[in-house]
Structures are given as C-alpha cells and as structure tokens.
Amino acid sequence: MKLEEAPNPLAEGLHDYRIADPAVMVIFGATGDLAGRKLLPALYNLAKQRSLPAGFAVVGLATTPMTDQAFKQMASDKIHQFSRTQPIDDRVLAAFLDMLSYMTVPSPDFKALGQRLQELDNSNHIPGNRVFYLATPPPTYHLIISQIEAAGLHAGNGWKRIVIEKPFGTDLDSARELTQTLHKVFSEDSVYRIDHYLGKETVQNILAFRFANTIFEPVWNANLIDSVQITIAEELGIENRGLYYDHAGALRDIIQNHGLQLVALTAMEPPLAFEANAVRDEKVKVLRSIRPLIGEDIEQSAVRGQYTSGWVLGEKVVGYREEKNVAPDSQTETFAALRLFIDNWRWAGVPFYVRAGKRQPKRITEIRIQFKRPPHLTFGREAMKEVDPNAITLRIQPEEGISLKFGAKVPSAGLRIRSVTMDFQYMTSFLVEAPEAYERLLLDCMIGDPTLFTRADEVEAAWSLVDPIEDAWRNGRPPLETYPGGTWGPPSAARLLQQDGREWHRP
C-alpha cells in the first residue's frame, strides 16, 4: 500500500470526525455577501467542532482596502449575525479570528499573495495545500484563474483546489468555456463546483433511502411507478436579486441545477460505492438519458409563467415586473415546469414532472413517487373510491422526512378502504443535529472528497437539456403566461399533467 493510501490508524473510530490536512483557504470576494452569510460562519462552526486542523489559515481578498483587524471585525459581525449555532462562543471565535488575514486584491498580479501564502506555509507547517474559493461574480472567474496561473500559485508542493459557485455558465457554450479556462490551470479532480443543495443532509438521504434498503429498489422502476413529481417551490419573490434573476429565470436558476440533480438522484442506478466518480458517473448517465425537448416538444412539455401581484402567507405581494431591478416588460419566467422522459430500461415511459417557482403558496421541496393502481379491485370500486394510489414522498425541506401513502381499512362494520400516511421525520428520529450544507461541503473540499460537487460533464449534460428550451422561450414559444402570487403556477402547469390524466400533488 502506498503511503498516501494508508489510513491514519489513530483516526479509526472517530465517528463523523473528518480530519483535513493543514491548508490555506484563499477567499476571493471575502467582503461579499456569500462570504459573510455562509463561508465565514461555516468555517467558524467547523472550528467549533474542532474540524479545522492546527495551522489552518484563511486569507481573505477583495477590492475594498481593509486592514487585517477590520476584516476580523467584519468576520466577527457576520458570524454573530449568521452562524447556525448561537450564542457565539467567544473563545472559539477568538481562536478562529486568529486564523484570518486580509489582502486588498493585489495588482498588477498575485505575486504578493504568493509571498503571503509562502509565509503561512512556513509558520504554520502547511505543505503548500491551498483552497482557492471564488466567492465572486462569475464574470471575474476567468481573470482570477489566469492570475493564479500567472503567479504560479497553482503549482508547487501540496494540493491545490478551486471552488466555484453556481451558475456554472449561462448556457452550454459558456459552461464549456469556463471549464476550459479551469482546466488550463487545474485538473478536473481539483475543481469543486459547489451547488449547496447537494450538501443538504436530506438530499444525500435520497441515496441512503434508495441504496441502503432492500425493500424500495425492487419497485423503483417503470413496472410499478406511474410517474414522479418534483416540486421546488418558494413563497419568496426575488428579494434583492432582480439584476441577476431577470437574466436567469427559474429554468436556469433552479431547474438546470437543483431540479435536474434531484431527477438524477431519484433515477440513477446504484453506484458501486459512495465515491466521487462512481456517484457522478451514474448521475451523468441519467442526465444523458433524458429525452431532449426540441421543436414542438417544448410547447407540449414545458411551461413557463411569471407571477403577478397576489397574496402569499396572508400578505399582499407585488408582481414580478414591479420588483426592483426588473424590466417593466420583462419576459423572464419565475415559474417553470417540465415533463421529462428518461429513455433507459428502468424508466421507459415514466414521466418526470419537475416544477420550480417563486411566489408559490409555500416553501417546499419534495420528490413524490407515484405508484400505479392495483391491477384488480379486490374490494370493489365502492370500497376503494377514497383510495389514492400508493406514493412515497421524499421531503427535502422544510419538514425533512419520508412518507408512505397506502390504503387501510376504516374501522367499521363494513369494508371501506381509505388512504393513510405513514410518516418518518428526520428531526424526531436521530440524536444529532444536521450540519449546514456549507460546513459539509467546505470540509469535503479540504478533505478532497468531491462526491457532492458537480462534475464538468454533469454541468454540460444539464445545459444541453436546458438550452433548446431557453432558445424557444426567448423566441416567444410558447408565450409567457402569468399567475397570481400565492398560487401553484399558471394554468398550463395543471394542463401539463391533465393531458396525461394526472394532476399535481398538493404538497
């Protein structure tokens, strides 16, 4: 066994304690919203769990001139405001802040950054390990990556990893261009495309549910499953994201990544192991098996809508075009629904209905597996009239859990069957609290486990499916519909299922 493959014998049995090598995390955009709301609080919580190794250091970079002390103060404020765990432990925070330093983005090149990193390597016993976290807008990615290369920061001893946030491009061409830029400097194994959705415990639980049990997999196919419905609904509007959202829309913002990831996790074949390439290979196979929507398919199988004013959770809300930084004649969809078919042996003929929208009646993400009706009505039509087909619902948020719907006899002298639900809730069944997605993903990256990160071919396969729909929609086919805020999308969304003799499940 090679040295790098030999496990640390002292780490055996330390359940859930995943030990990272000492490294420097360089956060580009360290004064921005993502760093303040997510990254710094997640790192603080990792420090609190004693998951940050001795010698770990963070160098924050941004264009704002700032001293180390001011950066630490900013980090402290953000951690107090956004940390998952409260109250803040002052001693943990003080020790964590000691790990931070700040640099104004050096110009004309990153040589000064290289010197800082070298100093940290020497003082902190770090063997050249680096995580470059690009918490900056996507247009800056190319420049930062080329500067990293020019300064030679990608080379030398130790591992070098780069983390980028979604969106990974705005279409297939731009995604490929981004990948090419990344691959000039980093190998694919070192590129960590973060989609925080995959860091959620309940998303990972889809795999546990399917592949750690024997009773579900035999029925998980077209023989018994009638259809699959995936709902990703938010009661919120676009908040302050008008500038970004008006150029993205629900299809690019949610379905291209979260939506198709959920399809892939629901439909994938069992991987050989819960290991990065094994899992991602199977997901890519699903994405490539999805029948592309082209030409007239788009009008029959894709629906888009935009919210108008309405009532959500008892509050009156404005329409999308009245939101800040949105064009008054915007054609951007805030709701999208697709009917997809996966052309493989397991799923042939089973429609996957995927919908995502803003200003929906409530916030919910769930996957509903609808089974076929019994082939014969043993108890007669009258006794079964209140019985729905069996269904398994995997709830991702907010009430994480799994429910199974089945028929049971109503206690009475006669024979009447009614649907009942057997519920399982994660929060009432385990003795531990789930970590925040960024905590899990940051640690995964430091440890070098990319299983829950998106690979280039996954991204490209997803864009290949979405691009033709985007093109058709930009050409006004079919015309944009509207829906009042607080409803489940435009009328065509219901018709999408009605034409198949089905209807959306009410989450």
Place this chain on the structure above:
Amino acid sequence: MSVGLSEPQKVWSAEDVSISDVLNALGDIRGKFARDEAHDDHVHPRSCVMTLIGVAPTEADEVSAMRTAELIGTQHPALAIVIREAPSMRGHLDASITTQIQRPQIACPTECEIITLHVRGGAAEHLAALVDPLLVSGVPTYLWWLGTPPFGHKELLDALRVCDGLVVDSARFEEPFRTFRGLSRLLKVAHHRLGLADMQWSRLRPWRETVAQFFTPVERRDLLSGIAEVGIDYAGEGRGNRIAAALLTGWMAAALGWKLRRAAAGGGGVVVAHYDAGSRMVEVDFRSVQKGHLAPGEVGAVRIAGASSGTTFRLSVFHDPDRKAAPPDAAYRTTHPTEGEDDAGFELAQRRAEWHRDVLHENLDSFHHMATGEMPGESRPRSPVVVNRERRRPDSDRVLLTLIEIGETAPLRHVQQLEQEDDAALLLDLLSTGTHDEVYNRSLAAAAALIEKF
C-alpha cells in the same frame, strides 16, 4: 426551527403496583395524547428513538437521571425508565410516569415518557423481567448504570439480557481500579450483541481527535513510526486516578500495534511503561499533577515526542494551560529550554529522580502481598487514592492548547474550545453513533493490561 416544548409533567403515579398497572397507565396516556393531537382526523404515529433505562443507586442519581432524560427528551422522543432500589418502602413496586410534549412548528408533536420505578426485594434483582414489557419494540435499548455497576454479578448480566448497550462512566466508579478491571472483563461474558460505552471515553475524544489530527497529513504519517516518548499528566494520585491516562495509552498502543513489555508505578503518581513498537521501544510516562481546574483522574496534558527520518517532532496538548504559573526551576530551564508551556524537560528530570522511589514502591506491593497473603493490587493501602462521587464536575470554560514542533521551527499554537460536558451531551454523543465501538473495546483491553501492572 422553533419548537414548542411543554414542561415535564407527572401524569400518573401509584404505590405498590404491578408492571401491568404501569402498562395500562402508559397505554391510556399514549391514547389520550394521540387523540388530543389528531386535529385533522389523522392520528399521527408515535415517534421514538430509543428506550433508555437508567439504574440509579441513590436518590441523587435518580434526580440526575431524570434531569438527563428530560434534557434528551427536549430534542428526541424517547422512552426513559429510571429505576432505583428503595429497600425501605412499603410495597414492592412504586411507579410514576412523567411526560413532556414537543410541538415543532413544522412537524408532528411528539411525546417523551419517563417511567420511574422504585423497587424492593427480589424484583430489584431481576431487572430484565421488570422492564422487558415496557420496552419499545424495534428501537435500541440502552442501560445506563449510574455509579458503579456490579460487574461479575448475575444481577447485571440479567439486566443486560434485554439491552443492546451498556453505558457506564468509569470516571465515577467507586474503587475505580478494581471496577475498571471488571468492566474490561465484561465483554467476555456478556452476550455478543452487547455494546459497551463509557462516558469517560467520550471525554477523551478531544484528546484523541487532536492527537489523530497531528498525524493525519500524509507527510506526517511517517512520524507515527518514530514516536519514542509519550507523557500524560493526570490529576490526583493513586492508581484509581490513572484510568483515563491508561485508556489513552491503550488507545495508542492498540491502534499502533505496540506490545506492553513492562510497567512500573510508584509514589508521587508516576508510572513508566515500555512498549515494544517493533524496531524500537516507546516509553510512556504518567505524571500526577495538582491543578485546581482538573477533577481527580482527569487528563491534564499529553506530550508525544520522537524523530523520524532525521526530523524531530513534539506534539504537546494541554487542557486549560495555566500560563501564569512560574517555571518550577528557572536554572534548570536555562539548561533545557522548553518553550514556555512545554515543561517536558523538567518532567523528564523529575521522572528520572523519582524512578528509584517508583521501583521501590512497586515492590512494596508484592512485599505486602507476601506478608499478608492478600490479593496483590487490592491489598496495598489505598492512600493517597482519592476517589469520591465529586470526581467529575461540570466544566464550563475548557480549552485545549496544542503546540506543534517539527524540526527546528518555532512552535505552532492551536487553540480549541471544548464543549460543555454534561451527562446529557455525553450520552447523546455516545448513543448517536451506537455503543458498538471496536476501538474502545481494543483500547479498554490494552488499558486493562497496563493497569494490571500498576
């Protein structure tokens, strides 16, 4: 996620009853809860994570077990059964049921139940028969024995028959030296499914994590085979206070394949052990320290030193280091500079000076045995062993300071905060991962082998 939580409420109690009466009362309570909460004509299923049986030898332990069960119940629906033998009571079984209801904002309400049983007479010796009808089917059953379990007695083995795991706290054992040996023998006689968990092992987790972390980088893995010295400071004196230090040593020895060759213990709480690590020997030293913030038996510092491929290294981990304390001997430190907190050089000299006294003291043990015919190890006068119920106390302000020295570079400091260690948190930590911990079992066996030599 906001959670509405009711205050624990005693909803039923009766004297001189049978377990059937308790079961009937429990059924009524559950039925009422299900009906009351079924606002939508759909009775929600009961949710239960485990059955926790707490055996409390004293009234104070009973209060502590109840409080811990209530704390666990605030987060996780469980059935807790707290049992105390009360020889002076009138009947054979007095029982009460306390419930606590959680109403999460976005999930079904759940009810936690705590059954208190006061028993007298033969029932107290047949715990399995007493609790078996009450256990929740399909979820694990853990027996948490507060105080000192009667290792080697039929009563304990009978109780373990219905349990998936036994939880003890070896830091709270009366006569810890003798009881710990009983604990180490338990796995040989208990049923094969039984898991064994020790809250003291959980307390050592930060030490294990910190030591493991040091050796995790691939480029430091070679250092494992270069370890030459391990030093452990512990609070208090006497062999009863060396259990935690022995567990840590046992853990390293079992993980790294060290074979115990010899060990000697003596006055002043010093222990020296030599392990055969293949091509070299590893010397392990325990040193008793008196520090106000440490409870007797608690580990105060761990030092690991050695050399590999021409590079020396030293890992020093301190619990709440007291940086204000003056070096004990300034002149000595001038000769052996030890970088502030790291007083390993001083320790080494002190150890050498005490060596002869240790050997003499060790021999005293066998002299006493020869003279009295009593069992070696147990017969030696206990002084200065300090073991009492107050050996553990709540910690609220705990820090681990790690100093890393590799080669000639300046020491790298790393400060970590330790969580508060209340019983509920430790129990949750143990039970969340189950009680089947092979690493603990191996470490326990290796620790037992070491303390046999004390």
